[in-house]
Each structure stands twice: as structure tokens, then as C-alpha cells.
Amino acid sequence: MSELFFDPAFLxxxxxxxxxxxxxxxxxxxxKPLYQLFNGTTQLSELEYRNRQAGWLTGIGFVIVAALFIYxxxxxxxxxxxxxxxxLKAGGGLLIGKLVILIAGILTLLLSIRYTSIESIPGIxxxxxxxxxxxxALTLIAAENFIxxxxxxxxxxxxxxxxxxxxxxxxxxxxxxxxxxxxxxxSSGFLLLGISFLYGATGSLVISDVLTSLSFPxxxxxTPQALFGALGLxxxxxxxxxxxxxxxxHAWTPDVYEGAATPITAFMSVAVKLSAFAVILKIFAGxxxxxxxxxxxxxxxxxxxxxxxxYGNSVAIVQTNVKRMLAYSSIAHAGYMALAIAPMTHTVxxxxxxxxxxxxxxxxxxxxxxxxxxxxxxxxxxxxxxxLKGVARKFPGAAAMMxxxxxxxxxxxxxxxxxxxxxxxxxxxxxxMYITAVIALLFSFVALYFYxxxxxxxxxxxxxxxxxxxxxxxxxxxxxxxxxxxxxxLLGILPxxxxxxxxxxxxxxx
Amino acid sequence: MAGQYLPVLLxxxxxxxxxxxxxxxxxxxxxxAKQRNDFPSKYTPFECGSDMLEDNNKRVSIRFxxxxxxxxxxxxxxxxxxxxxxxxxxxxxxxxxxxLIFIFFLAVAFIYAWRRNALEWR
Numbered sequence: 274m275s276e277l278f279f280d281p282a283f284l285x286x287x288x289x290x291x292x293x294x295x296x297x298x299x300x301x302x303x304x305k306p307l308y309q310l311f312n313g314t315t316q317l318s319e320l321e322y323r324n325r326q327a328g329w330l331t332g333i334g335f336v337i338v339a340a341l342f343i344y345x346x347x348x349x350x351x352x353x354x355x356x357x358x359x360x361l362k363a364g365g366g367l368l369i370g371k372l373v374i375l376i377a378g379i380l381t382l383l384l385s386i387r388y389t390s391i392e393s394i395p396g397i398x399x400x401x402x403x404x405x406x407x408x409x410a411l412t413l414i415a416a417e418n419f420i421x422x423x424x425x426x427x428x429x430x431x432x433x434x435x436x437x438x439x440x441x442x443x444x445x446x447x448x449x450x451x452x453x454x455x456x457x458x459x460s461s462g463f464l465l466l467g468i469s470f471l472y473g474a475t476g477s478l479v480i481s482d483v484l485t486s487l488s489f490p491x492x493x494x495x496t497p498q499a500l501f502g503a504l505g506l507x508x509x510x511x512x513x514x515x516x517x518x519x520x521x522x523h524a525w526t527p528d529v530y531e532g533a534a535t536p537i538t539a540f541m542s543v544a545v546k547l548s549a550f551a552v553i554l555k556i557f558a559g560x561x562x563x564x565x566x567x568x569x570x571x572x573x574x575x576x577x578x579x580x581x582x583x584y585g586n587s588v589a590i591v592q593t594n595v596k597r598m599l600a601y602s603s604i605a606h607a608g609y610m611a612l613a614i615a616p617m618t619h620t621v622x623x624x625x626x627x628x629x630x631x632x633x634x635x636x637x638x639x640x641x642x643x644x645x646x647x648x649x650x651x652x653x654x655x656x657x658x659x660x661l662k663g664v665a666r667k668f669p670g671a672a673a674m675m676x677x678x679x680x681x682x683x684x685x686x687x688x689x690x691x692x693x694x695x696x697x698x699x700x701x702x703x704x705x706m707y708i709t710a711v712i713a714l715l716f717s718f719v720a721l722y723f724y725x726x727x728x729x730x731x732x733x734x735x736x737x738x739x740x741x742x743x744x745x746x747x748x749x750x751x752x753x754x755x756x757x758x759x760x761x762x763l764l765g766i767l768p769x770x771x772x773x774x775x776x777x778x779x780x781x782x783x
Numbered sequence: 784m785a786g787q788y789l790p791v792l793l794x795x796x797x798x799x800x801x802x803x804x805x806x807x808x809x810x811x812x813x814x815x816a817k818q819r820n821d822f823p824s825k826y827t828p829f830e831c832g833s834d835m836l837e838d839n840n841k842r843v844s845i846r847f848x849x850x851x852x853x854x855x856x857x858x859x860x861x862x863x864x865x866x867x868x869x870x871x872x873x874x875x876x877x878x879x880x881x882x883l884i885f886i887f888f889l890a891v892a893f894i895y896a897w898r899r900n901a902l903e904w905r
Contacts, residue, residue: 295888295891298891298892298894298895299891299894299895301895301898301899302894302895302897302898302899303898
């Protein structure tokens with residue numbers, strides 16, 4: 274791996290995204306002249322017309338950024354490098370992670386184009402915030418330095434605090450934005466405290482240096498250095514666990530997921546979670562073993578992960594709101610992902626299992642939320658189980674999509690969720706944590722109940738007459754749903770390419 | 784050795800002199816209060832701004848929030864230019880290009896704020 278100060282060839286995608294942000298900002302600044310320039314003979318309202326304009330502009334930008342990522346790979350010959358004095362890693366397998374996060378952004382965009390008009394959200398502000406958040410996530414998974422890590426984490430989170438509150442006339446949305454902001458700030462405090470303890474213990478902010486000097490066999494366990502190192506690692510873990518919503522740091526999740534605009538909920542539940550997990554993997558599951566401290570970490574991680582799986586899956590059963598149900602299910606899924614690294618084997622396989630699960634989770638959660646967005650109409654939210662009654666008769670396509678999503682979330686073959694769960698449980702079994710594996714497995718049977726319940730309501734209940742109005746301009750939502758469904762099935766039947774990709778991504782984290 | 788503190792001493796002398804002069808001029812030329820009620824604000828610690836003791840649950844107009852945000856925009860720009868100016872000559876052209884990029888991004892943000900009517904007191 275080469276060390277360079279700065280080489281734009283490695284960061285083409287990020288630079289492209291930054292350029293897109295500038296273009297969008299200027300387009301928003303001059304939106305009135307632009308609107309008058311392009312306004313043909315359209316029957317749309319000004320807001321809707323602008324939202325579509327902004328949506329397509331952002332979409333073209335995202336496609337160009339995706340192309341730049343692929344071009345970067347060609348330009349650098351797939352070789353990773355460390356840039357800016359040990360601040361950023363770039364290139365190589367990391368490009369896979371960046372592409373996955375960008376794809377999550379593109380799917381969010383496709384789901385948002387119509388939804389923003391329904392909710393009277395000013396589209397271009399929304400897309401700008403989405404771009405900022407994406408740039409933060411892309412930097413976060415590449416960060417090699419704690420300062421860069423913290424900056425990227427905030428760059429990813431702060432736009433999301435604002436996006437959650439974008440349904441300005443809805444008190445629930447305001448409530449969830451404030452809740453997320455306060456708890457997010459609280460978790461950032463923990464993260465910073467952890468970083469400062471680690472700096473105090475090791476005298477370095479470069480992640481690999483910190484981990485090397487904390488490989489505990491080399492230092493005495495009862496020294497202040499080891500104590501503050503251990504405290505630092507624990508606080509760092511707590512800060513990151515807030516972001517991925519592990520129990521007991523999950524309390525914000527259901528309220529925020531329910532109050533936010535549905536595409537934002539989808540984005541939060543996949544992109545934020547995946548990039549935060551990439552950081553957890555880099556620090557806790559990396560190649561550096563913490564010696565005697567490892568057994569404490571096994572206990573801590575295993576306990577949190579198992580409690581998370583149990584809590585998420587049991588509380589989801591009693592939910593009548595589908596968004597809340599999916600929030601609890603996302604808590605449970607975070608628990609499964611954390612279970613894979615709980616044995617602290619420090620192998621690429623464990624990281625590979627988590628990343629595989631996370632990438633599969635992008636497709637299935639996007640599909641589940643996509644169906645809810647597809648069924649949302651003007652003045653009619655599709656959020657509760659009652660709203661889904663008998664939807665299969667009027668919208669068989671959407672119901673079929675929901676079936677695929679629910680089967681995958683529940684882990685039924687041939688969906689990608691099944692392969693992901695096998696990877697996770699293999700990690701536990703290889704580490705001889707049989708009881709943990711059995712409990713987690715039993716709770717994934719519990720999960721079967723509430724996932725299948727959605728399908729029962731959709732297919733076997735009588736529909737309400739007033740909730741079956743057709744709506745126009747569903748094409749982008751269809752594209753997003755079809756793409757995710759295709760990914761779920763294809764990767765479920767032929768998981769090998771995705772396994773290879775997550776292997777490449779995992780190996781660069783080490 | 785002690786000679787390098789001479790500027791500090793000069794500063795102290797000039798500052799004391801200036802302040803003393805202003806106080807003296809105030810005493811000579813300012814309006815005189817015959818009784819306490821003539822100038823009530825003369826008896827507060829600071830003769831301008833808000834009162835020292837007041838309810839801290841006072842409502843503040845949301846418009847100040849926007850002003851504060853914009854202040855950060857310009858403040859950041861100003862404060863980063865100082866360290867840049869110190870090292871700019873020794874780094875050379877690279878520093879010049881980098882600060883231009885930085886100012887460009889701030890300018891974009893400024894144009895955004897301006898076009899979205901954030902600079903108008905509404």
C-alpha cells in the first residue's frame with residue numbers, strides 16, 4: 274500500500290460529489306430564473322415541477338459519481354493508498370463499500386422524487402442534505418485517523434438531523450428531529466471522550482497506531498495506560514452503538530424512524546448503519562488483538578448483541594405501525610450483525626459476514642420502505658397495518674414486492690437475508706458459542722411472526738374502499754423496487770460475487 | 784533580556800493614558816446629573832446592552848438565529864485567513880490555490896444565503 278500526500282485520482286468520486294453539491298447549491302440559489310427558463314406547458318404545480326427538476330439533476334449527478342468510482346478503480350489499478358498524512362484510505366476494496374453506499378443514496382433518491390411533492394418538502398434542500406450526508410458516509414468508511422473519523426461522522430449525521438425534521442408541519446417529525454439531535458449529540462460526546470482517552474493512553478490519533486500500541490500483551494494490564502485505553506475503547510464503542518442502535522442505546526430509533534419522511538428512514542436504516550458498522554469492524558474486529566482485554570470485549574459485545582436481538586424481535590411483535598415495526602426489526606438486524614463479531618476472532622471472515630449482511634440489508638430494507646412509499650397517497654399515509662389491509666387486490670405488484678422484502682428480512686431462502694444469516698451463525702458456531710447461536714436462531718423464528726403478519730394483512734383482509742386511489746408518476750419508485758427485488762433474489766441464489774466483494778471490502782479494513 | 788518586554792510596558796502606558804484621558808474628558812465635558820433620576824442608566828455597571836439582572840426565559844426572536852448562522856460563515860472565513868497569511872509566503876502557490884478553493888466554497892454558501900433572502904431582516 275502506497276503512502277501519498279494527495280492524489281486526486283483516488284478521490285475522483287468524492288470530488289465529483291462535492292462538485293455536485295456546489296452545482297445543486299447554485300441551482301437552488303437561482304431556482305426562480307431556472308424555473309422560468311425551463312417551464313414548458315406543464316400542468317404540475319411549481320413545487321412539484323421544481324422537485325422533479327432537482328431530482329433528475331441529482332440523479333444524473335449520482336450516476337456520474339458512480340461512474341467516477343468505477344473509473345477510479347481502473348485508473349489506480351485496484352491498488353489502495355493512504356492519503357493526506359494517514360488520514361484517509363482510498364481505492365481498492367474500499368470502492369465496493371463506497372459504491373454500495375452510493376447505491377443506497379440513488380435508491381433513496383428514486384423513492385423521494387414523488388414523496389417530496391406529496392409532503393410539500395422543498396426537494397432541492399432535501400437532495401442537498403442527502404448529498405452532504407452521503408459525502409460524510411463515504412469519508413467515514415475511509416477514515417484512518419480519529420479526527421477524520423469524527424468529522425466524517427458529524428458530516429454524515431448533521432444533515433440527517435435536519436432531514437428528519439423536514440416534514441415541517443408535522444409535529445411528530447419535529448419531535449423526532451429534536452430527539453435525534455439531542456441523543457446524537459450525546460453519543461458524539463461519548464465518542465469524543467473515547468477518542469481523547471485513547472489519545473491520552475497512546476499519544477496518537479492514527480487508528481492503526483492506536484490499535485498497535487493497545488495490543489494488550491505488549492503492555493501491563495494494570496497500568497494507567499491500559500486502563501485508559503480500555504475505557505477509551507468502551508466509550509468509542511458506546512458512541513458507535515448509538516448510531517447503529519444496539520440495545521441499550523436504541524431508545525431513539527422507533528420514534529425517529531416513525532417521525533421521519535419514509536425515504537429518509539430507509540436511508541438512515543441502511544447507509545448510516547452500514548458505514549457505522551464498517552467503523553466498528555475497523556476498530557474492534559481488525560487484525561489487532563487486544564490480548565487479555567479481548568475476553569472482556571467478547572462479553573460486552575456478545576451481551577449487547579444478544580440483548581439487541583431478543584429485544585428488537587420481541588417488541589416488534591406488538592407494533593401496529595409498520596414503520597415502527599421495521600424500526601424494531603432494524604434494531605434486531607443490528608444485533609445480528611454485532612453477533613458476528615462478538616467472538617472477537619479478528620479474522621477477515623467475521624468482517625466479511627457483517628458486511629455481506631449489511632449490503633443485503635440495504636436491498637431488503639429499501640424494498641420494504643419502497644412499498645410503503647409506493648402506497649402513500651396525497652393526504653393518506655400508509656404506515657399502519659390497517660392501511661395495508663387487502664392491498665394485494667388493488668396492487669398485486671406492490672404486494673409481491675413486499676412479500677420478497679419480508680421473506681428476505683425473515684431469512685427465508687432463496688432471499689439474500691438467508692445467506693446473510695447463515696454467514697452470521699457460522700461465525701458463532703466456529704467460535705463454539707452454541708448457546709448464543711441457538712438463542713439468536715430461536716428469536717429469528719419469533720421474527721417470522723411479525724414479518725408474515727404483514728403479508729397476512731395484505732393478502733387476507735378485506736380492503737378499505739377509500740384507500741385504493743391510483744397515483745401518477747410512480748415510475749422512479751418502481752425502478753427502485755424492481756432493482757432491490759432483483760438484487761435480493763439474484764444475490765440470494767448466487768451469493769458468490771457479493772461474498773467476494775465483501776471479502777475485498779473486509780480485507781482493506783484490516 | 785528585559786528589553787524585549789519594552790513594547791508591553793509602552794502598551795500599558797499608552798492604554799492607561801488613553802483611558803485616563805477619556806475618563807477626564809467625560810468628567811469635564813459630559814452632562815452632570817443633579818440627582819439620581821436624571822440619568823438612571825449611569826448607575827448600571829454597563830451603560831449599554833441588556834440589563835444585568837433579568838429573567839433568562841426571555842423570548843429571543845428566531846431571526847437572530849439566522850444572523851448567528853451567517854456570522855459563523857464569515858467568521859470562519861476571517862479567522863482562517865490569519866494563520867494562512869502567516870505561512871502563505873513560505874508555502875507558495877499551493878497555499879494560494881488552496882485558500883482560493885476555500886473562499887470559493889464560502890462564496891457558494893454566501894450566494895445561496897443571499898439568493899434565499901437570508902440577508903433580509905424579515
